[in-house]
Amino acid sequence: xxxxxxxxxxxxxxxxxxxxxxxxxxxxxxxxxxxxxxxxxxxxxxxxxxxxxxxxxxxxxxxxxxxxxxxxxxxxxxxxxxxxxxxxxxxxxxxxxxxxxxxxxxxxxxxxxxxxxxxxxxxxxxxxxxxxxxxxxxxxxx
Amino acid sequence: xxxxxxxxxxxxxxxxxxxxxxxxxxxxxxxxxxxxxxxxxxxxxxxxxxxxxxxxxxxxxxxxxxxxxxxxxxxxxxxxxxxxxxxxxxxxxxxxxxxxxxxxxxxxxxxxxxxxxxxxxxxxxxxxxxxxxxxxxxxxxxxxxxxxxxxxxxxxxx
Numbered sequence: 465x466x467x468x469x470x471x472x473x474x475x476x477x478x479x480x481x482x483x484x485x486x487x488x489x490x491x492x493x494x495x496x497x498x499x500x501x502x503x504x505x506x507x508x509x510x511x512x513x514x515x516x517x518x519x520x521x522x523x524x525x526x527x528x529x530x531x532x533x534x535x536x537x538x539x540x541x542x543x544x545x546x547x548x549x550x551x552x553x554x555x556x557x558x559x560x561x562x563x564x565x566x567x568x569x570x571x572x573x574x575x576x577x578x579x580x581x582x583x584x585x586x587x588x589x590x591x592x593x594x595x596x597x598x599x600x601x602x603x604x605x606x
Numbered sequence: 607x608x609x610x611x612x613x614x615x616x617x618x619x620x621x622x623x624x625x626x627x628x629x630x631x632x633x634x635x636x637x638x639x640x641x642x643x644x645x646x647x648x649x650x651x652x653x654x655x656x657x658x659x660x661x662x663x664x665x666x667x668x669x670x671x672x673x674x675x676x677x678x679x680x681x682x683x684x685x686x687x688x689x690x691x692x693x694x695x696x697x698x699x700x701x702x703x704x705x706x707x708x709x710x711x712x713x714x715x716x717x718x719x720x721x722x723x724x725x726x727x728x729x730x731x732x733x734x735x736x737x738x739x740x741x742x743x744x745x746x747x748x749x750x751x752x753x754x755x756x757x758x759x760x761x762x763x764x
Contacts, residue, residue: 474717475696477674477689484676522696522715551700554712571697572623606624606674 466494467588468513472505472531473520473549478571481606482518482549482578489579492588502531509541516586519566521550521557529557532564545585549573572606609706609734609749609756616702617660617736617747624697625673625690627666629738629745641665641744646691647721648699652713654754656733658702658747660695661723666743667691692718698747706756724748 469486471479479498486493497512499505503526505519517535521528528548535541546566552558558568567581582588614631621627642664649657662670664687671690672679695718703713729735734749 475689475693477671477686477693480675481693522717524717551697551715553700553704553709555704555709557712571700572620 465588466492467515467582467586468494468497470497470499470505470508470512470514470517472499472502472508472517472523472528474500474523475520476500478520478549485573485575485578485606488575489582491579491582502526502528502534505531506534509535509544514544516582517544517546519546519548521548521552521561529561529564532561532566536564547581547585574606607732607735609702610736612705613698613702613734613736613747613749614738616698616705617738617745620694620698620701621670621738621740621745624694625670627670627673627740629740632737632739643723643744644688644691645721645723646688646695646718648692648695648718649716650699650703650713651716652703652754653707653711654751654756656749656751656753658695658699658749659721659724660691660698661744661746662691662694663740663743663745666740666745669741669743670694688720695747702749724750 471482473479483496497508499508501523519528519531532546535544535546547569548561548566549569549571551571561568567585569577569581618629621629643661644664644667645659645661647657647659667687668679668682671682671687674690696715699715704711729748732748733751736747738745
């Protein structure tokens, strides 16, 4: 099963880094969609079939937490797996996000953390990862 | 400059993990006032508020950008360099604030913007300064806290 992934981050560089990392994990990727804020993210969810949303928190227009609230409030999108990738360091806010049913990854992240977290929230098995691409070292990060 | 150590730690860790850039602190060296550099800043609000400024030598910024994006250096554009530096300061700031303000404190970090190197007289008022040598270039950071105090019990306790 190929995963259609939506990446929501106001930084084009970070979106590119996440895409690069996803390709390194062996994740069976389908379509990859991008959005620059939560509002654009909701529009992408409405326009495309999305299997996984990867969402930043601090964004203009609509932040990631507001986007997650909107997804959870809509019965058609309430079960969409969401992974937050953020610099957020407040345990208070991270706990609040987890209570909404999303997983959290802290920047900078490693390919292994991305892989393991996506497996956790989607249940999708990975293709054989490219060991060279993965670096083979848990300390490698982005 | 009571937060120098925390600022250095977070900057060194971020550069290494985000871009495979190995940095070393060189707090005693002069500034690179005459050299070409890109400068960005990130403002933050929370139990204490202020801004973090990051200056990176242009001669090293292409390598930083290429490493972050996994692209050849000849494909790095000026816009990508600035975006990469904005993302780097975003990560440094996001990790620095809980390190000095407590793990339960909630901060909002604005989208980083291009900025200017702070004047020398202003640097004396910074609560944290990091001067890093990075692969033949330089990366300097300045933390200015404009309201609130990270040492307040309420802040430390979150």
